[in-house]
Amino acid sequence: MQAEVPQAKGNTGLVGGAISAITAHIRDGELSPGDKLPSESVFARDLAVSRTVVREAFRSLAAMRLIEVSTGKRATVAKLDHTAISPLIEHGVSTEQISILQVYDVRRTIETRTATLAALHRTGAQSREIAALAETMQNSFLDPAAMMEADIGFHLAIARAAKNPIYPLIVGAFEGVTRQTWPVGWKSRSSESEQHHMLDIHSDLASAIAAGNPEQAAELMALHFDASVRALLAAGIS
Amino acid sequence: MQAEVPQAKGNTGLVGGAISAITAHIRDGELSPGDKLPSESVFARDLAVSRTVVREAFRSLAAMRLIEVSTGKRATVAKLDHTAISPLIEHGVSTEQISILQVYDVRRTIETRTATLAALHRTGAQSREIAALAETMQNSFLDPAAMMEADIGFHLAIARAAKNPIYPLIVGAFEGVTRQTWPVGWKSRSSESEQHHMLDIHSDLASAIAAGNPEQAAELMALHFDASVRALLAAGIS
DNA sequence: CGATCAAACCTATCATACAGGTTTGCATAT
DNA sequence: ATATGCAAACCTGTATGATAGGTTTGATCG
Secondary structure (H helix, E strand, O other), rough: OOOOOOOOOOOHHHHHHHHHHHHHHHHHHOOOOOOOOOOHHHHHHHHHOOOHHHHHHHHHHHOOOOEEEOOOOEEEEEOOOOOOOHHHHHHHHOOOOOOHHHHHHHHHHHHHHHHHHHHHHOOOHHHHHHHHHHHHHOOOOOOHHHHHHHHHHHHHHHHOOOOOOOHHHHHHHHHHHHHHHHHHHHHHOHHHHHHHHHHHHHHHHHHHHOOOOOOOOOOHHHHHHHHHHHHHHHHOOO | OOOOOOOOOOOOHHHHHHHHHHHHHHHHHOOOOOOOOOOHHHHHHHHOOOOOHHHHHHHHHHHHHOOOOOOOOOOOEEEOOOOOHEEEEEEEEHHHOOOOHHHHHHHHHHHHHHHHHHHHHHHHHHHHHHHHHHHHHOOOOOOOOHHHHHHHHHHHHHHHOOOOOOHHHHHHHHHHHHHHHHHHHHHHOHHHHHHHHHHHHHHHHHHHHOOOHHHHHHHHHHHHHHHHHHHHHOOOOO
């Protein structure tokens, strides 16, 4: 029968109401990241519910990364955190609702744009950070784990340099999945020349961004993802 | 001093441990969306913690949309839901960590791609759905609220037609923000010809997708967003 | 064999209690 | 007057037990 869905999920019950009240408090109070929220007891009294209900609401908001909680201290409004969406994507992949290739299609789309924007907007310090990470990759030829971490940091640094906080959010969403699949792609680049070629693309990309060449940066990023997809396909990943 | 961060946030304390245990249960049990989880009491016994802790863990996972809970019934593994990320983006905007223009840059990037993929992969039913929504927009000239809902549905339908579940997730992330800013953009298209032009672009886009013309679909989507950004800028939105 | 209903199970919420971390302000010493 | 240090007040984390009300299941009865 599919009855009406009055207001999206999460608003049902006292906990949902508390969540709405707390988000309204943040919005209407025009609070900024770091600002403190009233204590659980205060909300419980104001909303006339038990502290249990408020606690579950706080936990929910903390899980969504809207607030931060910690022992003894009052909860604070959260700063955007690039790891916020990662659990959702990992869940999608682990339950086979999302394939690895689908992840790479989105990454290619998004990161071609971050490369463009990074070339346009990066600061000097960001150029150096990106170049340093590319170099760390080159120097980690015998330590794939270290190379992977540098690679992840490299892509995230480019997203940050795009000067739009949504991009790190999206790039970060795929971090968990990347940690699980990166070694597969690396191993499937069987010849040393293939492996060096991948490292060189990273270095060239760092240079294009440092040089402020958005077209070249975008093209290199696209090439990088095309090669990655080929490597994953070669490894039998679908 | 910034001590080491062993494993990203959320793993501290008993609740964090419970969350890990539950996600591990889903992953290791290779559960699929809809599958039932053990009850709170069972987890409480198995993990040797109180039901309070397990409940907070369940609530957290429900907030992240990894599971679904409802009264009386046992929790189930969640299907991906396009509204999952919306609260996070709304939070970013309401706390002034994200600007509207930044939202539109991401949307343009993502939706140019969804238009391309939709033109390539859409089914007949999806073509018809998209066309019907474009027509609803045309017919809602005197009812902006209805037009907005059709517009939101239109973009989401295209994302679904792209046959990659991550795209609806991202497009859906901006739904809440769009509801807040859409009227501004509409009103700022002052002349009737401007307004009709926007409606026509939607119809043309629907046709391009139905015709299986990815280049044209992508170009129309890009034009649409360029016009939207101009409208928002004209309205003084930054 | 099918309809009915009660028992068993499950989640939602509440009240209370206590342990341990944090903040604050007062008292004391310099 | 200022700085130091400590204790009280406050806050979160977790546990326990109780009750209300929704859901599932299986035995019973027609």
